[in-house]
Amino acid sequence: MPLTHLPLPQVRDFAILSGLEAGVRGMLLSVMPLVIYRSYPDAALVSWIYLGVGIVSLLFGLLVPSLAARWSRRWMYTLGTGFYLLGIALALTGVPVLTALALGTLSLATVTCAVCLNAYVLDYVGRTSLGRSESMRLLFSAPSWVIGPITGVWLLNWWAPAPFIAAGVFALCQVTIFWRLRLGNGKMIVRARSQAPSLSPISAGSCNSRG
Incomplete structure (x- = not known):
């Protein structure tokens, strides 16, 4: 039976993942500030909440590469999509404390x-194709960034859970496509375990005599 190899992920595959994630973020970009402000009708307090969330996100982002090396990158990316689903579920409760936790x-x-996907792109996309990769990622993400914020506010005014449900569908599609691509843990560069063969004293002596 001939051996078959799984096809390597292409530039288009990463663009699709970026587009689906942009669907989640674009839908909630304008929704979450409104939901937070409705839960905490104090502009100063909302600013402090966003500041705290930003600091925690920055610190956690610095830890993601080391966590991905310890727990494997595919599970870290899956955890990221799980965070999306968990945040959406917390926001749907309508409880002020859980709403702030949902933002975080x-x-x-x-x-x-973002960290895991960029690492995958560097693993599987060649240097000569990076420009085309970024262009295609922007192309697939642009509709969500243009339409998502307006659609999110419209859905929120129509039915409060609607934008969160739509974002949850994008997140589920994102993790499904990711596992279908079978990206694994990316390409790892490891140090060779065996040393290069060295010349024996006899061989070295014969080489010197020839010289």
Whole structure:
């Protein structure tokens, strides 16, 4: 039976993943500030909440590469999409404390997915194709960034859970496509375990005599 190899992920595959994640983020970009402000009708307090979430996300983003090396990158990316789903579920409760926690969870999801996806792109996309990769990622993400914020606010005014449900569908599609691509843990460069063969004294002597 002939051996078959799984096809390597292409530039288009990473663009699709970026587009699906942009669907989650674009939908909630304008929704979460409104939800937070409705839970905490104090502009100063909302600013402090966003500042705290930003600091925590920054610190967690610095830890993502080491966590991915310890727990494997595919599970870290899956954890990132899980953060999206958890944040959406917390926001749906409508409880003020859980709403603030949802904002933090969604921020952790964004940082985790971004770091892992960029690492995958560097693994599988050649240097000569990086420009085309970024262009295609922007092309697939642009509709979500243009339409998502307006659609999110419209859905929120129509039915409060609607934008979160739509974002949850994008997140589920994102993790499904990721596992179908079978990206694994990326390409690892390891040090050779065996040393290069050295010349024996006899061989070295014969080489010197020839010289």
